[in-house]
Amino acid sequence: MRSSRTPLIRRTALTVTAVTAAVTLAACGNDDGGSSSGHEGHGSSASASSTGDHNKQDVSFAQGMIPHHQQALEMAELAAGRAKSAQVKDLAARIEKAQDPEIRTMSGWLKAWGEDVPSAMPGMDHSAGSGMTGMMDAKDMTALAKASGTDFDTMFLTMMIEHHKGAVEMAESEKSKGSYDPATTLADGIVTTQTAEIKEMNQLLGKG
Structure with a gap:
């Protein structure tokens, strides 16, 4: 049982790491785009x-x-x-x-x-x-x-x-x-x- 659970745990850990990295990259992307969308004033960056x-x-x-x-x-x-x-x-x-x-x-x-x-x-x-x-x-x-x-x-x-x-x-x-x-x-x-x-x-x- 222990040997069969280890890959599952490892895959789960890798998935969490990948999601965390994606979120971090997305946040960095928003920071970089702040200056380009700053002219929006009261508008959202999406527009x-x-x-x-x-x-x-x-x-x-x-x-x-x-x-x-x-x-x-x-x-x-x-x-x-x-x-x-x-x-x-x-x-x-x-x-x-x-x-x-x-x-x-x-x-x-x-x-x-x-x-x-x-x-x-x-x-x-x-x-x-x-x-x-x-x-x-x-x-x-x-x-x-x-x-x-x-x-x-x-x-x-x-x-x-x-x-x-x-x-x-x-x-x-x-x-x-x-x-x-x-x-x-x-x-x-x-x-x-x-x-x-x-x-x-x-x-x-x-x-x-």
């Missing part, structure tokens, strides 16, 4: 091959759209306590709900790519974004913060239309020149959503 590598346009898009979105959030946050129109308040709430997660997503991409992430601090230096289309300057933001009631509504809608137009322009550039699939998909969503909101805001201003 790395389908999303493609990022290029300079993708980096520029994320680094530009983050402060652009941050300013839109600052404007939208003012609406809760200053807007008179329930429709303006609802629009502002939707802008916050859509753009805050997008900021986190784009920040994740930049971190994964080893690129600088624009500051998300409130009260950002608006002069720094003056070169981006649709961005308001410090004077505009101060005026909006001081307004209330129907004056705020009109000023908010007028400013946000221009802001959205700038975002759509930036997103269109990403769609045509970007190579990172999640970024071009996000850009497409921005174009669709903000174009619809521009139409809605023009209607609220009586221009629709």
Whole structure:
């Protein structure tokens, strides 16, 4: 009995050793692939091959759209306590709900790519974004913060239309020149959503 069991035990031991080695090699393979799939941001490494590598346009898009979105959030946050129109308040709430997660997503991409992430601090230096289309300057933001009631509504809608137009322009550039699939998909969503909101805001201003 002992001689017949020995080969079985030996084969079992060899099998366990082989499985352990395979698992170890697989783990090493994942470690080696981490850098190549790091650009995924919030995506899984399994989808790395389908999303493609990022290029300079993708980096520029994320680094530009983050402060652009941050300013839109600052404007939208003012609406809760200053807007008179329930429709303006609802629009502002939707802008916050859509753009805050997008900021986190784009920040994740930049971190994964080893690129600088624009500051998300409130009260950002608006002069720094003056070169981006649709961005308001410090004077505009101060005026909006001081307004209330129907004056705020009109000023908010007028400013946000221009802001959205700038975002759509930036997103269109990403769609045509970007190579990172999640970024071009996000850009497409921005174009669709903000174009619809521009139409809605023009209607609220009586221009629709």
